[in-house]
Amino acid sequence: MDFMPREASIIRTLVELADNLVEEYDVVEVLCNLSDRCVETLNVDSAGVMLASASGDLQVVASSSDAMRSLELFEIQANEGPCLDAFRSGEPILNHELLQNDLRWPRFTKRALDDGFHSVHALPMRLRGRTIGALNLFRISQGSLTANDVLAAQGLADVATIAIIQHRASLEAYELNDQLNQALNSRIIIEQAKGKIAESAKVDLDQAFVLLRNHARNHNLGLTDLCRYVANGTISSVSIDQFTPPTPRR
Secondary structure, X not given: OOHHHHHHHHHHHHHHHHHOOOOOOOHHHHHHHHHHHHHHHOOOOEEEEEEEOOOOOEEEEEEOOHHHHHHHHHHXXXXXXXXXXXXXXXXXXEEEEOOOOOOOOHHHHHHHHHOOOOEEEEEEEEEOOEEEEEEEEEEOOOOOOXXXXXXXXXXXXXXXXXXXXXXXXOOOHHHHHHHHHHHHHHHHHHHHHHHHHHHHXXXXXXXXXXXXXXXXXXXXXXXXXXXXXXXXXXXXXOOHHXXXXXXXXX
16 A cells, blocks of 8 residues: 555544544544544454443444444454453454464354454554553455554554543543443444335445435434434435435534
8 A cells, every 4th residue: 555545544534533522522423434444544354443331341333344343243242352352451462363273262263254354453442551442453364464554553543542531621430431331322223223224225234324424424413313313213214315304413
């Protein structure tokens, strides 16, 4: 990958993250952008973010594809895998090639190989000794990330971590836990809306999510707000093109 296109993409990502540090910014949208930019910028095929809930359990919050999301959900259910190890240890898992009969994560590795992934990387989302989640990068082919790839990925993870933790300088611990819980609850609403759009528009879940995100941006709506309107029937899901959005937030 040429240096300048990647540099431009990283700068654009940093600007987007900074732009979202405003009142009532959408955590899920920020992390979705982060996942997408990792795929654009780094030598990976899929990316995702897990965040810890108030109880300390990891939950899937953002993924660049539905296949990635399914694998991350399986990883949590199986209680083994690179993302959980990176979160628990606070140390990155880099350039791990997935092979048959893997003794480190046997159940996770089998599922990942079945899904077409052959190498994985996981970076802790950590600030001042506190780890709040993990950024997960998967590749279809085997091979190592370059030192520059790792540096860029960790930089993006660090900025996203700061965006979450330091939303407000006066943010108290209970407010942070509430915000993380809201992000996790938002994920449930988003999945419900994706299912409705996928069924009515006859598209897959990834395409349904793209339609929802584009519609939210084009009509000045928060992603979670739009998905809530679709999920509860306030907006019809017959066709994304026929949406009549409610009055935009002021």
